[in-house]
Amino acid sequence: MRSAVTLLSVAVVVLVQAVVVNRLPFGALSDGGPGPDLAVAAVVALALTTGPATAAGWGFGVGLALDVLPPADHAIGRYALVLCLAGYLVSLIHRNTGAPGGIGARTSRWFALGAVLLAALGVGVAYAALGVLMGDPRAGLSDIAVAVGLGAGLTVLAAPLVTLPLLWLRESLSDHEFATVQGPMSPGGW
Amino acid sequence: MLRDSPRSRVTLAVLVALAVVLLVLDGRSGHNPVTAAARAGGELVFVPAAAAAGYAAAPLSGLYDTVRRAPGASERIAELEAANAELKGELHAARLDEGRAENLDELLHLSGLGGYEIVPAQAVTRTTPRGYADVATIDAGTESGVRADMTVVNGQGLVGRVIDAGPRTATVLLATDVTSAVGARLESTRKIGVVTGGTVPGGPEADLTLELFDMEAPVEAGDRLVTLGSHEGAPFVPGVPIGTVEEVQVAPGALSRLGVLAPAVDFASLDLVGVVVAGPAEDPRDSVLPPKPDAPEREK
Numbered sequence A: 001m002r003s004a005v006t007l008l009s010v011a012v013v014v015l016v017q018a019v020v021v022n023r024l025p026f027g028a029l030s031d032g033g034p035g036p037d038l039a040v041a042a043v044v045a046l047a048l049t050t051g052p053a054t055a056a057g058w059g060f061g062v063g064l065a066l067d068v069l070p071p072a073d074h075a076i077g078r079y080a081l082v083l084c085l086a087g088y089l090v091s092l093i094h095r096n097t098g099a100p101g102g103i104g105a106r107t108s109r110w111f112a113l114g115a116v117l118l119a120a121l122g123v124g125v126a127y128a129a130l131g132v133l134m135g136d137p138r139a140g141l142s143d144i145a146v147a148v149g150l151g152a153g154l155t156v157l158a159a160p161l162v163t164l165p166l167l168w169l170r171e172s173l174s175d176h177e178f179a180t181v182q183g184p185m186s187p188g189g190w
Numbered sequence B: 001m002l003r004d005s006p007r008s009r010v011t012l013a014v015l016v017a018l019a020v021v022l023l024v025l026d027g028r029s030g031h032n033p034v035t036a037a038a039r040a041g042g043e044l045v046f047v048p049a050a051a052a053a054g055y056a057a058a059p060l061s062g063l064y065d066t067v068r069r070a071p072g073a074s075e076r077i078a079e080l081e082a083a084n085a086e087l088k089g090e091l092h093a094a095r096l097d098e099g100r101a102e103n104l105d106e107l108l109h110l111s112g113l114g115g116y117e118i119v120p121a122q123a124v125t126r127t128t129p130r131g132y133a134d135v136a137t138i139d140a141g142t143e144s145g146v147r148a149d150m151t152v153v154n155g156q157g158l159v160g161r162v163i164d165a166g167p168r169t170a171t172v173l174l175a176t177d178v179t180s181a182v183g184a185r186l187e188s189t190r191k192i193g194v195v196t197g198g199t200v201p202g203g204p205e206a207d208l209t210l211e212l213f214d215m216e217a218p219v220e221a222g223d224r225l226v227t228l229g230s231h232e233g234a235p236f237v238p239g240v241p242i243g244t245v246e247e248v249q250v251a252p253g254a255l256s257r258l259g260v261l262a263p264a265v266d267f268a269s270l271d272l273v274g275v276v277v278a279g280p281a282e283d284p285r286d287s288v289l290p291p292k293p294d295a296p297e298r299e300k
Helices: A002-019 A038-047 A052-068 A078-096 A109-133 A141-172 B006-027 B033-096 B102-107 B110-114
Strands: B117-125 B135-138 B151-153 B158-165 B170-174 B181-186 B192-197 B208-212 B224-227 B241-249 B257-263 B272-278
Touching (some): A002 A038, A002 A141, A002 B033, A038 A109, A038 A141, A052 B033, B006 B033
Antiparallel strands (some): B135 B170, B158 B170, B192 B208
């Protein structure tokens, strides 16, 4: 149930990114500038609610889907690699630093948004670095700075529409069976 | 410090290796069945979804345009009223005048002038998630005869070239992309050069930069450029207007002359474009360029 709902909502997010967000006129801000990246927002929500390996898998899948969908402006696998690492690291750090709330407990909303910001910045830098490694001539330093900063800002603005609902969905459909079991009735009254 | 189970690390390593393999496969030039199949699959999903989004968003984008233009609307109305009055006057004059056949020429599309065979298409996306590449997706693909390395034009001039074509969509690398280079010919002197997207190293800030190979070639602001044309018309057919020279930079010691170009096409409002599926039988030279604007006519 939980994974089916997650799969469906992630598919919707990826399609919305490819079909709706990519045709919005963000280019008006600065010629052909970046838009928000809903994929990062979704992967962070998943990474905050699963273990590192599963999060890496989700990141890989989401990234690959966006690689494959038009427009074909970069090599397939570039985004999958970056998002896979992002999912893994977010989940690993979340698990190991005892960030607010343990397993099964609710993640703080502000904490989630902070994670989205860091992840968006990291993904932006890693994607650009991969471009430099592969000899993509579009990656100039000032371009990267603008694209990463602006893109991360827009992603955080879009995150309340993606990350928070996904978090809520996954937490309320928790796999822990006792999460929905009511505590014992209070014996008061008699 | 960061603990993790070995199994989880193996999963990560496998996924990373897989991504790198895909990157290498797709990064190599030439046709690759794996990535081509993947792109075809992606497109299968993208086409109906994009069509549905376009259908649903049509009223919204209309509303957006209305709101966006509202501040200038009253000015625009005044401007239109003035233009209307002027046009009425001209209409009276035109009745007395001989039939002005020149007006018909304006109705003729670029394709008629140049003898190109064109497949019309609409630009579907304009931005990419990360915003580096200047590409657009159009809604025509191999089923309509579009192949990679075909020229894309619109009513004003050169838009770019197709870099990837699926059955029903194609990706267009716009002329303003940094990786785009188009062979060009000056309208007046027939001198050749290269038009590069963005700014070349050492060049001025621009959307399109012209590099002329001949240091002595006379070039000045206002000169217009058409495509030079490539072997067998791929990726660029000859004679498509590219832009107008705005400014010429004379750098001491440079090997070529640089110029800032104003593109013939308004890339910010890209909508209906045409893919040239068959080039002209013979080079139209610059017959496709609109006539030079005349000196302002005397007041009537």
